[in-house]
Amino acid sequence: MxxxxxxxxxxxxxxxxxxxxxxxxxxxxxxxxxxxxxxxxxxxxxxxxxxxxxxxxxxxxxxxxxxxxxxxxxxxxxxxxxxxxxxxxxxxxxxxxxSSALTLGLALHKDKAKELLRARGVPTPGFARVDRLEDLEGLELPFPLIVKPAREDASMGITRDSVVHDPAALRQAVALVLKTFHQPAIVEQFIPGREIYVPLLGNTPRQALPLTEIRFGRLFDDRPNIVTYSGKWETGSPEYTNTPSAPCLLEDATLEARLVKTAMEAFSALDGQDYGRVDLRVTPEGMPYVIDINPNCDLHPEAGFAKAALSAGMDYRALxxxxxxxxxxxxxxxxxxxxxxxxxxxxxxxxxxxxxxxxxxxxxxxxxxxxxxx
Incomplete structure (x- = not known):
């Protein structure tokens, strides 16, 4: 071959x-x-x-x-x-x-992906796309909110200041995204709770690999629990060492089935193929919200997808x-x-x-x- x-x-x-x-x-x-x-x-x-x-x-x-x-x-x-x-x-x-160009394009245009999820009845946080600062006038989303670039992934543009609690901080965060990335910003309701990832493999049938979860360390005791760009990529930084991924331990089988079902529906809504990962925020009451869909997700041996496959008995060569x-x-x-x-x-x-x-x-x-x- x-x-x-x-x-x-x-x-x-x-x-x-x-x-x-x-x-x-x-x-x-x-x-x-x-x-x-x-x-x-x-x-x-x-x-x-x-x-x-x-x-x-x-x-x-x-x-x-x-x-x-x-x-x-x-x-x-x-x-x-x-x-x-x-x-x-x-x-x-x-x-x-x-995945195809259509799927990658939908996933990259976060506002379009969220509109499609909403149309399919897949839970996702309320949001607004902001192309200019004037678009913030009359915004009707309850605080806290999280601000991120509308056309990026891999936590690009997300910092500890991305979660905002008042109009002044919101305006500042949006202005930074518009200036730095030269693209719209997504303003989204921030969902307090656990951050759980569902890795998906295959087409017909499609299976969920063991779920993973971000373990937020003591650094996040007095700040929002989010994975910033530094926490994802800058090894040795305090944010990186305080946001390790680990197997998700769920005692409630019904909750796990709900998370997998939500992830499957989200991935299918975008016509995802072969493999991918769906990121969820899960409230203390057990309500999942899709915050990102990652077709063609990171396949590094130390990344979450490969680790999940290993937990399922599939080493990197087998994956x-x-x-x-x-x-x-x-x-x-x-x-x-x-x-x-x-x-x-x-x-x-x-x-x-x-x-x-x-x-x-x-x-x-x-x-x-x-x-x-x-």
């Missing part, structure tokens, strides 16, 4: 990048997966996405791998370009792991193989790797793939565009 691992290598592209640590983590995930999948009979080619010229398209068109593991979370250090990658893979007719199997089964209808060569039967690609029939149209169109511009 021939596997290409596609990942963004753009963490050094911007001099002032508020998400540099999160982007650098993707390169480590690519290395870990390449090592886990490298075995007899399997060829693994890491392919980096660098800059904005999209040279990786020609690389993949030349390699023609059996499967692309899509780890790309940004292009040219812009998370909003994440959706470009699966579109191009579809146009090349290459099967890939993880990597399972991700490949799940994607191939969804794409081709069976998990068995297809042999190459003349005379080998091949299942037809789904109707939404091979838009440009093998990528020739894409390269030809690119050359014509350049010629026309000269």
């Amino acid at each position: 021939h596997i290409a691992i596609l990942y963004n290598r753009d963490h050094e592209q911007l001099e002032d990048d508020p998400g540099r640590e999160a982007r650098a983590d993707v390169t480590r995930v690519a290395s870990a997966l390449a090592e886990a999948l490298a075995q007899e009979g399997t060829r693994v080619d890491p392919v980096a996405v660098e800059g904005s010229r999209l040279e990786f398209v020609d690389v993949l068109a030349r390699l023609r791998p059996d499967l692309v593991i899509n780890l790309c979370e940004s292009v040219a250090a812009d998370s909003r370009a994440e959706t470009v990658v699966p579109c191009l893979l579809d146009m090349l007719g290459l099967p890939y792991t993880g 990597a193989r399972k991700l490949v199997e799940v994607a191939l089964e969804r794409t081709h209808g069976h998990p068995t790797p297809r042999r190459k060569g003349s005379g080998v039967a091949r299942l037809p690609d789904p109707s939404n793939r091979n838009v440009l029939h093998g990528g020739k149209g894409l390269r030809g169109r690119t050359r014509r565009s350049r010629a026309a511009a000269e």
Whole structure:
């Protein structure tokens, strides 16, 4: 089998990048997966996405791998370009792991994702999208509130000051997001309680891996219990050491079933595929609220998804193989790797793939565009 691992290598592209640590983590995930999948009979080619010229398209068109593991979370250090990658893979007719451009786009546009959840009856905190400070006038959401960028993930833009208790602090937090990230802010009701993550694996059927929970340490005795960007990425910081993830211990089986059901419904609402994680805030009364949906979530060996798989008896090598199997089964209808060569039967690609029939149209169109511009 021939596997290409596609990942963004753009963490050094911007001099002032508020998400540099999160982007650098993707390169480590690519290395870990390449090592886990490298075995007899399997060829693994890491392919980096660098800059904005999209040279990786020609690389993949030349390699023609059996499967692309899509780890790309940004292009040219812009998370909003994440959706470009699966579109191009579809146009090349290459099967890939993880969710489609539609799902990634919905998850990245938090206000649209929350509107969809609300329409489906999936509980999510009340919210408002704020494009400019004037939009705060007449806002009717009860304090406390939490403010975050509307087009980012991985806790980008979340600090200890993101939870606000009065209009002045709200205005200051929104102004910081608008200035720093050049995108709308999401103002959301802050739900006090536990923060529990539900990792999901597979399609038909889809299973929930063992739940994990953030253990907030003594640092948070007098401050809101939230995972900030520092707490997620800056190892050695007080916030990092006081927000470890651990297995979620729930004595109430009914509550656990409710959490899993809510996560499954949220992931399905966005048409998630293969794997992902749904983040919940759970009130002391046991009411879950979806605060984030993470398709194509972090697959680092030390991240929560891999730890949950390990708790289920699946080591990292087994998890990597399972991700490949799940994607191939969804794409081709069976998990068995297809042999190459003349005379080998091949299942037809789904109707939404091979838009440009093998990528020739894409390269030809690119050359014509350049010629026309000269």
